[in-house]
Amino acid sequence: MPESDSRPASNLPPLSLHIPEPRYRPGDTPDFGDIVVPEVGATPRPSEDSKPDAMRDMCYGLVRVLDFDGQAKGPWDPKIAPERLRAMLRYMMLVRAFDDRMFRAQRQGKTSFYMKCTGEEATSVASTMALDRSDMCFPSYRQQGILITRDYPLIQMMNQIYSNRGDHLLGRQLPIMYSAPEHGFFSVSGNLATQYPQAVGWAMASASKGDSRIATVWCGEGSSAEGDFHSALTFATVYNAPVIFNVVNNQWAISSFSGFAGGERTTFAARAVGYGIAGLRIDGNDPLAVYAATQWAADRARTNNGPTLIEHFTYRSEGHSTSDDPSAYRPSDEPTIWPFGDPIARLKQHLVTLGEWNEARHEAQRTELDDLVKTTQKQSEKLGILGHGMHQPFETMFQDVFEEMPWHLKEQCDQMLAEQEAKFGPNWKPE
C-alpha cells in the first residue's frame, strides 16, 4: 500500500473531495437574501392528471399562495372558507401550545424526551386537513399535527409521553412515537424512513382491493438519503401506487444541513423526476400552499393518476429535540431571519386581512389553548409521570412480542417477576 500522502506520478491535477459546509455557523451573520422567492401566483397549476414530464418545472419552483402581506393569490389558492381557515389556525396553535408545554415538561424532569415541530406546523396540519379522515398517514416523529388535526385526545398523547398508566403503548415506546389506528396514524418508528416503503405497501394494498383510500407519508430531507426512500419511490412508480410522499425540508437533520442529503445540487422535489413521479416544491410555511398541494396530490392519487412527491420548503426553528442545542452548529438568529416567516403568523395575518380574525380573538384563542393543554396535562399527570414509580404491570414487558407468548418468554417473564418480588414484595401493584 502506498503511504497516504504519496500518490502515483501523474500529470493530472490532484482531485479534491468536497465536504459540504452550511453557509453560516455560530457567530456568523446569516443572510438569505439570495433565496429565490417567486411571486405568489407566478407558479402555474397543472391539472391533477398531468404527466410527470409536464411537472418538471414544478420541482424547481415554489408553489405559494399567501404573499407576505397576507393576501391569497394565484391558481393554487384553494379558496378555503373562513370557518375552515380558522379551524386550521386553531389546530396549528394547539400544536404549538402542546409542543411548548411538553418541552417544558421534559425540562422539568417529567419525561425523558420530546421533539417540537415549531415552524413546521403547516406541513402536517394543513396537509391533514386536505386529506380524507380515512386516508392513512405514515408519519415521522415530527407530525404530531396529524393527530391533533384528527382530534386525537391530547391526554392520550400526553399519557404516551409520560409512559404512564394511561399510555396505551404500555410504556414500551420512547415519547412521541405514537400509534393511533382509529385516527389513520401509523405507529412511529425510531428507524428513519422505514415508513416510506410501508406507506407504498399500504397504498398498493388499498389499490389492489379496489378501495378508495390513499396513503400519505412524511420524512425529513435528511432521511430522504436513506435507501428506503429510493425503495419507496421505485415501488410507487412501478405500481402507480396511490400515495403522497412528503419531504419536510426544514434545512437541518440534527446538526447536518441539507447539503448532506444532496441539497446543494438540486431540490428534494426534483428526486421525483428520475422516478417519473409528479413532484411539487412548495412554501412549507404557507398553510394554503400546503393544503392546495396536498389536495392536488390526493386528487391525483384517488383518480389512479399515481403518486406525488411534495417538498415542503421550511425551517426547523428550534432544536432537533430536547437532547439538542442548535447554538452549537448554527447562528442563533437564523430561524428569525428565515425569509418565509412563521406559518401561524402568516395564516393569522391572512384571516385578519380578510376581516375574519383580529388580535383580540387571537390572544383569547391562545389563552384558551394554553389552558386546555395545561388542564389536560394535570389530568394526565394524575396517571403518573416517567420515573415516579412504575406504571405498567411487569408482565406487559413480555406480551405482544408474539401473538402468544412462547415458552422462552414465559420463563424469562417468571424470572423477572421473581426479581421484582424480591425487590418490592409480593403485593406490588402498578402506580
Add this chain to the structure above:
Amino acid sequence: MNMIEAINSAMDVMLERDPNTVVMGEDVGYFGGVFRATAGLQKKHGKTRVFDTPINECGIIGVAVGMGAYGLRPVPEIQFADYIYPGLDQLVSEAARLRYRSANDYICPMTVRTPFGGGIFGGQTHSQSPESIMTHICGVKTVIPSNPYDAKGLLIAAIEDNDPVVFLEPKRIYNGPFSGYYDRPVEPWSKHEASAVPEGHYRIELGKAATVREGEALTILAYGTMVHVTKTIVEEMGVDAEIIDLRTLLPLDIDAIEASVKKTGRCLIIHEATRTSGFGAELAALVQERCFYHLEAPVERVTGFDTPYPHSLEWAYFPGPVRIATALTKILKD
C-alpha cells in the same frame, strides 16, 4: 410432490382460501420463480395476487409490512437468503417489532420465503445459512422444513400465523433428499414417503419438532438438508441415534429436545451454518442448562467452518459424512 411442488401447493391453497394472501418477489410472477416455486400461480390467481417486484429487498419487505398493516397477508420471496440483508432493517426494526411497539394496534402477518443453504456450488452468495441472524431477532419466527409434507404444512401454518415468519427453504433438497455424498446420484422425492402430500389444506403446528429416527445412544439435533445427511451417516455406521428434526427454530420445541437428551445422555448438534454464534451455540447452551446431570459426554457441534462459503472447495467446507462420523465416534467414545 417434491419440495418445490409442495411449497407451490401451499401458496396455491392459501391464495384460494384467503383473498388477503398475496405472493410477491423478484421473478415470482409470470416466470414462476427462479426455482419454480410460484409457477402457475399468477396465471391462476391473477396479477394483483401474485406479482413481480423491483430488485429491492428493502422494498419487498417494507412494502409487505405496509400491506400487513392494511390487512393483507403477504408472502414475499427473497430470491436467495444471501440477499435478505438489504431488507434486514425492515425485518428487524419494523416487522418484528410492530405488534410490540404498537401494543397490538398493528400486526405483521407476513411470511418471508427464501431458499438457503449450500451443497449446490452456489459459492459465497448462493449458499449461506443465516438462520441464527433470524433467531436472534425477537418477534420473528424461524421455520425450516426438511421434506415436502412438512414444507407444505409448515408453510400454510406460517402464512396463517399472525406473526412475521422467516421460512427458510433448504434448496439442496428441493428435488430430493441429499445423502451428503455429492458423488452419488440424488434420489428423487418420489421414492420417499414424505412426498405423499395432500392436495388440500393442512397445517403442521409451528414450534413442534419431529423425531425422524428413535434411538438410545445419543440425540442428534438437526434441520433442513442436514437431517438427511445425518440420517445417511447414522445408518451407515449403525449407530442407534435419535434424530430430531427441529422444523421450527423459534419458537423451539424444547420439550422434545429435553426429553430425548435426558433419555440418551448425549447430544450432537448439526448445521451447515458457520460455527461461531451459530444456532448450534444456542442449542448447546440450552441442553447444558437443562440436561447437565444427564449428560455423559460434552455436547458436540458439527457445523460449517467460520469462513465465507467457498466455491471450489465446497465439499471440504460442507459438514458431510467424514465430519459427522468423526463427531459420532468421539461423542460415543466413553
